[in-house]
Amino acid sequence: AQSVTQPDIHITVSEGASLELRCNYSYGATPYLFWYVQSPGQGLQLLLKYFSGDTLVQGIKGFEAEFKRSQSSFNLRKPSVHWSDAAEYFCAVGAAGYSSASKIIFGSGTRLSIRP
Amino acid sequence: DTAVSQTPKYLVTQMGNDKSIKCEQNLGHDTMYWYKQDSKKFLKIMFSYNNKELIINETVPNRFSPKSPDKAHLNLHINSLELGDSAVYFCASSPGTGVSNEQFFGPGTRLTVL
Numbered sequence: 001a002q003s004v005t006q007p008d009i010h011i012t013v014s015e016g017a018s019l020e021l022r023c024n025y026s027y028g029a030t031p032y033l034f035w036y037v038q039s040p041g042q043g044l045q046l047l048l049k050y051f052s053g054d055t056l057v058q059g060i061k062g063f064e065a066e067f068k069r070s071q072s073s074f075n076l077r078k079p080s081v082h083w084s085d086a087a088e089y090f091c092a093v094g095a096a097g098y099s100s101a102s103k104i105i106f107g108s109g110t111r112l113s114i115r116p
Numbered sequence: 117d118t119a120v121s122q123t124p125k126y127l128v129t130q131m132g133n134d135k136s137i138k139c140e141q142n143l144g145h146d147t148m149y150w151y152k153q154d155s156k157k158f159l160k161i162m163f164s165y166n167n168k169e170l171i172i173n174e175t176v177p178n179r180f181s182p183k184s185p186d187k188a189h190l191n192l193h194i195n196s197l198e199l200g201d202s203a204v205y206f207c208a209s210s211p212g213t214g215v216s217n218e219q220f221f222g223p224g225t226r227l228t229v230l
Contacts, residue, residue, distance in 0.1 A: 043223045103164065106160070108156065108158050109158075
């Protein structure tokens, strides 16, 4: 069965420091991978996605992620965080389903706090 | 212009009551979803509709009944509310059913059952 693991529940980094959020997935075929961000009291917004091709994908707000098949990982990175990046981050894998039904399976999320 | 909107934003009610949450999208998408986010932030799909037809129905109690009057609307009706139904419910939409389609989320409805 498909699954997503985000091993870090909560991470605190200083403003201006670099960031890496970890994500490991379990999926039998080539996965569709996503990172979403949820700001407090808001819905989720897509940061970036990977389907195929270049394993380093660029997203919005200066984020990037790298797909590593050998490690079943899709870690999210940002070179320099801003206070506005404080939010909950969700990694997700897209699972092709029966007939036309497909669904996204989310990890449990990593809460990012920014130290001034 | 709000792309995916939900009403109400907050809903506080007593156990045993029946309540509805409404969702509307103005993106022209064919596919809509309901997700439940529990107190630990775990987000799980409940239902998906494509052009008003139910295509995903996860293991959800039959007290939950989605209804799609047209492809821009997907409402969620919950009968006989229980304490465990307290959560944030998110509506989402996407252009199609394929897993590569980006899903656009509403702001959520925080349901509290007392």
